[in-house]
Structure formats: C-alpha cells, structure tokens
Amino acid sequence: MAVVSSMQHSFVCCVLFLFIIISQGSAQLNGYFCDYNKVGNYTANGTYGNNLNTVLWNLTSNKQIDYGFYNSSYGENPDRVNAIGLCRGDVEQNECRSCLLDSRGNLTQRCPNQKEAIIWFDNCMLRYSNHSIFGRMETSPWLHMWNMANATDMEQFNDVLGSLMHNLTERAASGDSRRKYAAGNASAPNFESIYGLVQCTPDLSRQDCSNCLVGAVSEIPSCCNGKRGGRVVTPSCNIRYESYRFYYEPATATATAHAPASSP
Template sequence: MSFNNHNYLLIFSLCILYVESADPSAQLCNQNSNTTNPEITKNIDSILTTLVQATSKSGYIITSSGSGKSQVFGLAQCRQDVPNEECSTCVQTAAKEIKTICPDRVDARIWYEYCWIRYNTENFLGQVDTGYGTFYYNVENVTDPKTFNNALGTLMSRINKLASAPGNKGNAKDQTKLSDFVTLYALSQCTQDLSQLSCQQCLAIAVGNFPTYCDRKKGCRIIYSSCYVRYELYPFYFPLDKTLALQSSLMTNYLSVIKNP
C-alpha cells in the first residue's frame, strides 16, 4: 500500500472482530460542526426519536426536523438482511451512542454491523458520500490469490448490479464456491436515498479499494456514508448459523484504516 497521499489521514489499529460486536464499526464526529444552538439540539433529539421509531418498524427512514438554519436532516437504515428484532436493538443503541460520542455536533455518523445513523444540518440526502471511510481487512492471505480475485470480482460485480436494481432497496448478497470445502460470501448495501446510478457509483468506488487495501486478504469490509461492501470466507449475513459464523470469525485479526478527506 502507498501512503504518499497527504489528503488522507490513515490510522491503523489491530483489533479483534466478533460477529455481534457491541462497539461501533465506525464513527464520525465532524470537529468543525460544533453547535451551542438550543434549537438545533432540540431538532437533533427529535430526529433521533423519529429515526429509532420508524427504522425499528421499516428498516429505513429519511426525515428532517425544524426549518431554516436550524433544520436537521437525518437518515437511519438497517442492513436489509437483518431481522426486525436485531434492527430495532441496533438503531436504539446507535441513537444512544451517537449523542454520547458526538455531543454538540451537527454532523454526526455512526455505523454498527447491522445498522447506521446519520444527521446533519446540511442536506446530504440523495448524494453519494465517499469522503470519509473505514476499511477493515483480514491480515491473513488466501493461498491462491489469482483464483480468489477472479471469483471475488465476478461475485462483487453480480451483487453490485443486483443491489442497484429497482426493487432491491440497495441491497444484495450472494456466495460462490471456491472449492468443495471453501465458500466466499459477499454483501453490498447502499443507503436507500440514492438513485440507481448513484448506488452503482458508490459501490464501484467501494470495490475499487479492494486492490489497495484488501488484495489477497481473506476478508474485507469497506464502510462509506452512502454504501457498504463486505466479503468473508464464512457466513456473516442472515439467515445464518450463528454458531458456525462465530466459530469462523472469533480471534481473527483485522487491521482497520480510517480515511478522512
């Protein structure tokens, strides 16, 4: 990997990832978005209440609260494969944590494995946002990178097209057999406010990071504000055998890279 691009701040951390982690996968508290305006704070609280209530029922919502310079825009979404109960639990946790992690910020975002929440006084809805990203990659390499990369490229191309297709709510998942004993699993997800073309654009940018950050790696996830892609050599999306998934992922070392514009 090259680290000569000074436009990005790269932060590395060695961590243990679990299938159902209580910690956020990523978070952003814009340091340039402090506010002491009580009206904005009130609108943020209103947004979070609405996001939790609506997302727990439907899995997705975009909304706004207030008007003028105090108006706040919000989005919450669960991964489309996640059952309602897990979705509801996730968004409740996210709404609570984002206020704790990002106090007095008008631009705040938090991602968990099953859901994510975002709000801002600037209208971000319908716009592709890949300025901030968090990337995780497995430190272990595959044994046959050429075969693996070919299979991964074909799989990601297929599910990215499905995710951006009308009626699929920006979501697609699939798997492919690499051998009799090894299966590759992948998932793509856009925020549902994006158009078909914008979803395609975001996913293409996300997958475009694979050669740089995830080349030959057994697992990888790219988290942007507008989309998310992930692949693993174990089942991680629903419906799944939780015992099998947990056994496959426990004590697997990942490195994380945080990219700030």
C-alpha cells in the same frame, strides 16, 4: 480484523476520532466520525440540539417501517437536522431498531455537540447533518477493515471475488426505494467459499448506487488484496466479503460466480 479509516480532507485534531473495534452487547462498533465536513458545533440546549434530539427520537421510535431504511428531518434552516438510519438488508426489524437505538446513544455521547456525525455498527449505520443528505451519493468519510488471514490462491480468489462483487452490485443497484441490497456466495479455489454483501442507501438512484459500489469494490486491492475477508464502508454504500457466511439466510437469491479453469 484490522481497520483503517480516511477522510477526503486533512485530519483535524479533536474532530476525527480513532476507529476502534469494541463489543457492545451483541453489536460491534466499527467506527464513527464527528464533524467530518467541519460544519461546526451546536449548543446543547439550543434550537439545533433540541431539533437533533427530536429527529433522532422520531427516527429510532418509528415502528411502521419494516425494511430497514429510515430518514427524517426536523426544524427550519439554519437549525434544520437531517438524519438517515440504514440497517443491513438481512437484519430483522427488532434487531434493526435495537441497533439504531445503540447508535443514537453512542453517537450523541461520542459527538456531544457536533452538527454532523456518522457511526457504523455491524448491523446498521446512523448519520445526521445540518445539510441535505437525502438522495446524495457521499463516499467520504470511509472505513476499511480486513481479515488478517490470506487466501490460499490469491489470483484465483481475486478473480472469483471480482465476479461475485460485480454480480451483487448489479442486483443491489436495481433495487427499489425501500431496499438496495444483495448477498450471495461463490466457489473459490481449494474448496474455499466467498460470501459477499453489498448495500446502498435506497434513496440513491440506480446509477449512483452502482457508482458508489463500484468505487468501494475498487478499494479492495489497496486495503484487502489477497485477504480472506474485507469491507469498505461509506455514508452511501458498503461492501463486505468473508470466507464464512456472516449474513442471515435467506437474504436474496444466491449470486453465482465460479473459479476460472486452472491451466494445465
């Protein structure tokens, strides 16, 4: 799967890291950013560094939450640290916590003294910052990935994909403060199937979740047009579709969308 990333601001040497696809155990690292808003660095043994270690420990050691969304803060300004962990909506609790633990180790290693950082694995996302990140829709930085294989009938494939993503977006946005997630599949031309998944951090409002997902879906023509798989990942929401099922069943009720009738 090919990959490309971007930031709202210009690229900064030594701050923006290359995105790579690697395997680490059963988890796949998709990408990460350090100091993407250029908020600066901290001293490892200083107050911010200690607060960061505390908040990440509190977040990843929490065994009470079983719905895959974790948020925590620790310390006082200007050294207060805010963190969010989000697991894919179909991932079981133990697998979720394992992914967040991997993320914690990876992120602090790859971004050793930056006050703000984010990392995406297949099964989870982890981010932290010195500014408030709860209840705020943020779409930058973002990551695009796509399957190299092409759909057999691009026009009809895109029609079915658009309908599927619309249905899933509506369902996910109507979720509650524990989970805003939807997955399902649709029949595409030539006996193809399209499997889709969309998710927001559930601290977003219904409208912000919908706006974030609509924005992510609108990126498909520029990154993944006619491809049999693709994904768009942001801090607040993510979407993915493939020609094979990549999420666990049962996730939510299957979304239905059908190929338009062929012209005679």
